Amino acid sequence: MIDKIFNARLLDPAKQAIHSDDQSYDINITAGKISEISLSHLKPNFSKNIQNTLSKSYIDAKEKLVFAGLVDLATYLREPGASYKASIKSETYAAASAGITTLCFQPEPRVLVNNTANVNLIHEINQRSATAHIEVIGNLTQDLKGETLSNMGGLKQANCVGVSNGLQPLKDLHTLHMAMKYASTHDLKVFIHPLEHSLAQKGCVHAGSVATRVGLPSIPVAAESAALAQALTLVEATGAKTHFCRLSSAASVKLIEYGKKQGLPITADVAAHQLFLTDIDIMHFNPLCHTYPPLRSERDKNALRQGLADGVIDAICSDHQPHEIDAKLAPFQQTEIGISGLETLLPLTLKLVEEGVFDLSHALKLISLNPAKILNIDAGQLRCGSNADLVIFDPDAFWCLEAELMLSDGKNTPFLGQWFSGEVINTLLAGKMVYSKN
Numbered sequence: 001m002i003d004k005i006f007n008a009r010l011l012d013p014a015k016q017a018i019h020s021d022d023q024s025y026d027i028n029i030t031a032g033k034i035s036e037i038s039l040s041h042l043k044p045n046f047s048k049n050i051q052n053t054l055s056k057s058y059i060d061a062k063e064k065l066v067f068a069g070l071v072d073l074a075t076y077l078r079e080p081g082a083s084y085k086a087s088i089k090s091e092t093y094a095a096a097s098a099g100i101t102t103l104c105f106q107p108e109p110r111v112l113v114n115n116t117a118n119v120n121l122i123h124e125i126n127q128r129s130a131t132a133h134i135e136v137i138g139n140l141t142q143d144l145k146g147e148t149l150s151n152m153g154g155l156k157q158a159n160c161v162g163v164s165n166g167l168q169p170l171k172d173l174h175t176l177h178m179a180m181k182y183a184s185t186h187d188l189k190v191f192i193h194p195l196e197h198s199l200a201q202k203g204c205v206h207a208g209s210v211a212t213r214v215g216l217p218s219i220p221v222a223a224e225s226a227a228l229a230q231a232l233t234l235v236e237a238t239g240a241k242t243h244f245c246r247l248s249s250a251a252s253v254k255l256i257e258y259g260k261k262q263g264l265p266i267t268a269d270v271a272a273h274q275l276f277l278t279d280i281d282i283m284h285f286n287p288l289c290h291t292y293p294p295l296r297s298e299r300d301k302n303a304l305r306q307g308l309a310d311g312v313i314d315a316i317c318s319d320h321q322p323h324e325i326d327a328k329l330a331p332f333q334q335t336e337i338g339i340s341g342l343e344t345l346l347p348l349t350l351k352l353v354e355e356g357v358f359d360l361s362h363a364l365k366l367i368s369l370n371p372a373k374i375l376n377i378d379a380g381q382l383r384c385g386s387n388a389d390l391v392i393f394d395p396d397a398f399w400c401l402e403a404e405l406m407l408s409d410g411k412n413t414p415f416l417g418q419w420f421s422g423e424v425i426n427t428l429l430a431g432k433m434v435y436s437k438n
Helices: 044-053 088-097 116-127 152-157 173-185 209-214 222-238 250-261 298-310 342-354 360-375
Strands: 004-012 025-030 033-039 058-060 065-068 070-075 100-105 133-139 162-164 189-192 242-244 266-271 315-317 390-400 419-429 432-436
Touching (some): 004 390, 065 360, 070 088, 070 315, 070 342, 070 360, 088 116, 088 419, 100 342, 100 360, 100 419, 133 152, 162 173, 222 250, 250 298, 266 298, 315 342, 342 419
Parallel strands (some): 004 058, 070 100, 242 266, 266 315
Antiparallel strands (some): 004 025, 025 033, 065 390, 390 419
């Protein structure tokens, strides 16, 4: 266990500022929680001598940045049910290496979260490694089949943070209406992936000139915006707290902005890869760029970035979907969707800072404090009494993403070979060192 971090530069998005470079701070940790934050009484020039005499329970963070562990709203951990793709142990360790200390477990057809037993099993598996916290989203309908509502009362008692039907279709709008009303009675947040399946059909890429050129079936923006508009109407009718997952278009940003101006209890996120990749990237049928929602146009990408800067979109997530190698070896439209995103969530977000989309404090807010608020958990800020889920970060490091160095079981990312600035050196979970680069 770590008892103290000293000589650290602190960044807390809750305070909207980074502390001055000429000031360093100490963080005391007691029983896994932050017990005190104060100006460092140790002079930086003495650090090397002091480090040699201090206990291993002390960390010298000279010239490093310290911030609260990240909160990722969307991770497909594959276990139990699809452990041939990845495991909770492998993916939580990969998360720790990327500064992520809380993961939001997503239900999927192969990995169901129907009842308390399912939720307990997930937590039991995680406790064997305990390198990240897991918050669970339960099934909106039984087995995600879109017909019979799940036992939301039981899922609430099992401490699920919300319910979702993922990308699986619902029988009709009446089912969604009833689900929202039922979720509201249990104060459960509804997580919606806006998708009108009758418009999407069997499409796999964005409906635009690129789709026409490469001859692949497409998904129009309307498949997302129409579903989003319908859901907003039901939010207004039921008052259900609702989070919209993985926005991909300029039209959706406008709809979310309108809904928020109407005072609806809504939030929204976007996957990190949607902020850098567009439909141009599928020109050579790169299966690593097969995602859902599909990669959209340059205009859509820029609108998503602006939506984050303006506060219309509340969070950036990894939408982490690890796959075995064979899952991406078929022709484009036959490959499985998704990118392994845990290890690029922070680096890609920081690239947006480098490109001037927003400042560092706002960037950290989008991947820590805001997701924590969406999940209604105590995380994402440096506050006395909170869990000591902390990241020690070297802002001067420069590194390349290589498949053989990735810790996730899924190496399916189109960002291989890219260089990034800044690197996680240590990650603490409730005061325990769960990752160390050295």
